[in-house]
Amino acid sequence: MGAVDLRIVLVHGGGLEINAWHLRTDHEPKFHNGLRVTNAHTMEVVDMVFAGKINKSLVTEINMLGGTGVGLAGKDARLLTDQGPLRIESAVLGFVGDVALLREVIGAGCEDSEYH
16 A cells, blocks of 8 residues: 555544453443443543554554554544533543544655645
8 A cells, every 4th residue: 555655544443342441440331322431440441442452453463464554542642632522411421522633643744745
């Protein structure tokens, strides 16, 4: 894909893995109307699962297949920030909001890139 200057961004989930780690730490995952309730403990688990386990596993797989994978978390370079609470009560859901992509690092340093 690099030969044709095609860059892929893979945004992954991990809800089942988050649930499994909750249970391993003796915490029950909580949901409200199908959305995860995210308290401080859940945020720690989410960070560990997304930025650590899943992200690094995917990068390893991509690299083993001959690609050049780079793993970034939403916290890195302030890639993701929230735009404020969702339309429903944020008091119920905790640390949950609408996400805004602030930076596109894919085209960083590429003057001719469509990302600038």
